[in-house]
Amino acid sequence: MDMKRDYYEDVQLLHGKTARFWFFLLLITLASLPFIIKGYYVYILSLMAVNVIVALGLNLLVGNTGQISLGHAGFVAIGAYTTAILMISFAVPFIPAMIAGGLIAAFFGFLLGLPALRLEGPYLAIATLAFGLAITTVIGRVGFFGGHMGLSVPAVRFESLGLTRDESVYYVAMITAVLLGIFARNFLKTRPGRAFQAVRDSDIAAAAMGVNVSYYKTLSFAVSAFYAGIAGGLWAILIGFINPGLFSFILSILYLATVVIGGLGTILGSVLGAVVVTFLSLQLENVQTIPGIGQLLEAFSKQFMTLSGLPNIVWVLTGLILILIVLFEPLGLYGIWSRIKTYWKTWPF
Amino acid sequence: MPMLKVSHITKTFGGLKALDDLSFSVEKGEIYSVIGPNGAGKSTLFNCINSIYTPENGTISYKGEEITNLSSNGVASLGIARTFQNIELFSRLTTMENLMLGRHLHMKTGLLASASMWWRGSKAAQEEIKHREKVEEIIDILDLQAYRDKFVSQLPYGIQKMVELGRALCMEPDLLLLDEPAAGLNNEEREDLIFWIRDIRDEFGITVVMIEHNMQMVVDISDRILVINFGKKLAEGLPEEVINHQEVINAYLGQP
Numbered sequence: 001m002d003m004k005r006d007y008y009e010d011v012q013l014l015h016g017k018t019a020r021f022w023f024f025l026l027l028i029t030l031a032s033l034p035f036i037i038k039g040y041y042v043y044i045l046s047l048m049a050v051n052v053i054v055a056l057g058l059n060l061l062v063g064n065t066g067q068i069s070l071g072h073a074g075f076v077a078i079g080a081y082t083t084a085i086l087m088i089s090f091a092v093p094f095i096p097a098m099i100a101g102g103l104i105a106a107f108f109g110f111l112l113g114l115p116a117l118r119l120e121g122p123y124l125a126i127a128t129l130a131f132g133l134a135i136t137t138v139i140g141r142v143g144f145f146g147g148h149m150g151l152s153v154p155a156v157r158f159e160s161l162g163l164t165r166d167e168s169v170y171y172v173a174m175i176t177a178v179l180l181g182i183f184a185r186n187f188l189k190t191r192p193g194r195a196f197q198a199v200r201d202s203d204i205a206a207a208a209m210g211v212n213v214s215y216y217k218t219l220s221f222a223v224s225a226f227y228a229g230i231a232g233g234l235w236a237i238l239i240g241f242i243n244p245g246l247f248s249f250i251l252s253i254l255y256l257a258t259v260v261i262g263g264l265g266t267i268l269g270s271v272l273g274a275v276v277v278t279f280l281s282l283q284l285e286n287v288q289t290i291p292g293i294g295q296l297l298e299a300f301s302k303q304f305m306t307l308s309g310l311p312n313i314v315w316v317l318t319g320l321i322l323i324l325i326v327l328f329e330p331l332g333l334y335g336i337w338s339r340i341k342t343y344w345k346t347w348p349f
Numbered sequence: 350m351p352m353l354k355v356s357h358i359t360k361t362f363g364g365l366k367a368l369d370d371l372s373f374s375v376e377k378g379e380i381y382s383v384i385g386p387n388g389a390g391k392s393t394l395f396n397c398i399n400s401i402y403t404p405e406n407g408t409i410s411y412k413g414e415e416i417t418n419l420s421s422n423g424v425a426s427l428g429i430a431r432t433f434q435n436i437e438l439f440s441r442l443t444t445m446e447n448l449m450l451g452r453h454l455h456m457k458t459g460l461l462a463s464a465s466m467w468w469r470g471s472k473a474a475q476e477e478i479k480h481r482e483k484v485e486e487i488i489d490i491l492d493l494q495a496y497r498d499k500f501v502s503q504l505p506y507g508i509q510k511m512v513e514l515g516r517a518l519c520m521e522p523d524l525l526l527l528d529e530p531a532a533g534l535n536n537e538e539r540e541d542l543i544f545w546i547r548d549i550r551d552e553f554g555i556t557v558v559m560i561e562h563n564m565q566m567v568v569d570i571s572d573r574i575l576v577i578n579f580g581k582k583l584a585e586g587l588p589e590e591v592i593n594h595q596e597v598i599n600a601y602l603g604q605p
Contacts, residue, residue, distance in 0.1 A: 007481040008469050010445070183464040190466060190473050191458040198439050198450050205437035207421035208399060208430070209520065210454035223460065265441070 057227020109225025
């Protein structure tokens with residue numbers, strides 16, 4: 001039995017030997033992975049880390065504060081472009097450029113948070129959707145941002161540490177993801193995160209407790225946008241080339257789907273959701289190459305599921321899997337995880 | 350100087366006058382009850398004091414300071430706590446976390462301090478520990494030990510009411526507004542509640558303003574009673590005066 005003897009254990013990051021063991025094992029695994037696997041798979045892991053960061057931020061907003069955003073691709077775009085332009089035009093090193101990208105995205109998040117004080121539910125969804133669309137349109141029109149042609153982003157490589165380009169990006173992305181994950185967890189265990197959740201559950205009672213509801217709603221938007229902005233900067237150096245088309249509103253929807261599938265309001269949910277959705281969206285592109293089934297699915301999607309005549313089987317399957325997960329596990333992947341955990345803890349009863 | 354002074358407040362919803370030129374004042378250390386038939390404007394009165402609504406006319410002052418146009422959280426920061434008629438707990442948080450929200454105004458941790466909570470000595474961790482000790486006192490008083498790490502949505506109704514009372518007490522208020530604290534409680538729970546409300550006043554020196562329908566309880570613990578009907582003051586005074594007041598009997602039982 002795991003008894004608490006001290007209030008510190010309520011908020012401690014790793015309480016108990018088991019938790020410490022698994023956490024350090026995870027860190028060692030993450031640190032050594034680039035030496036075991038190579039090339040494309042390192043890229044996939046980096047992409048997962050980037051999406052984990054977006055999901056962590058979005059989940060703070062959607063799952064913990066109870067706001068909604070259909071414009072998060074816009075914040076990712078702001079982060080990506082700020083980082084790229086600071087590196088190209090002002091020769092700023094990557095890390096400060098990425099942090100600047102996060103801060104500028106946070107500023108835009110704060111601005112979007114202001115109208116959000118008066119909007120709720122579907123109305124807020126439309127307002128944020130419009131914001132996401134507006135950002136990419138503006139970027140596409142301004143020559144300084146490379147217009148529709150896009151920008152190529154300088155490579156980041158820590159040669160002094162003997163790392164290749166892929167490995168450098170992997171380590172930066174992974175360390176950032178772990179740090180921001182711990183930050184998010186600390187927020188939720190202490191005063192600011194509790195205030196977010198109070199606003200979500202009952203804004204009237206929150207105000208009666210002295211929580212400044214407007215402040216925490218805008219703060220949540222800003223923090224969420226900061227996470228998205230940081231992820232944008234990392235994504236830019238990961239793919240090496242950015243254009244406005246990358247940050248479409250489909251991407252915003254996919255981010256939202258990520259946190260719903262993972263589990264709203266939980267850190268582990270954000271991580272699981274981002275890993276699974278990233279994996280699915282990459283792997284489902286290969287579905288057409290499966291002998292027999294692939295051609296059948298492709299023909300099916302061409303005939304019944306498309307307006308333009310192009311095969312969109314990837315989206316059809318992604319959508320189907322998402323519907324199934326939400327239907328059978330409303331708490332998301334986190335729900336599955338916690339059920340397995342309870343089963344083992346209480347076994348054989 | 351009265352603790353709470355309500356002067357000539359009027360609040361209308363469309364054509365309905367929920368509060369109509371209502372005035373009263375509450376002295377420090379009193380248990381002051383507000384009663385009246387359903388729809389008399391009792392909860393509207395609390396919402397006006399709490400700045401959830403702003404009255405069209407009249408002023409509300411607290412310790413001599415006008416609070417009519419403050420924000421809800423501004424009112425809370427002056428030391429006014431409340432509970433709600435339909436329980437307004439933070440349903441997806443635990444009892445402990447709910448009570449810790451009562452400490453929100455006494456704590457300072459911001460985002461940066463929170464993010465840097467990496468070891469026991471960090472500012473955020475120290476603050477969490479200190480305020481959890483304070484919360485534990487309230488948990489002890491209200492006998493909530495068994496529920497401290499349970500999600501409040503899973504607790505029985507009576508316990509949820511106690512958690513809400515505890516959350517208000519964690520704010521260490523000077524004035525406590527209780528909106529139907531005994532509604533839905535069984536006899537035993539109500540006895541406990543009466544005991545605690547007295548204790549809150551006697552031990553902590555908190556002034557209590559209470560809306561309640563249970564007449565036995567109201568007469569038992571109130572120092573003074575205000576009766577309102579259709580937003581107007583019907584009677585005010587000592588319990589025995591009020592319950593024998595002819596207009597009050599008419600309002601409750603109808604005129605013969």
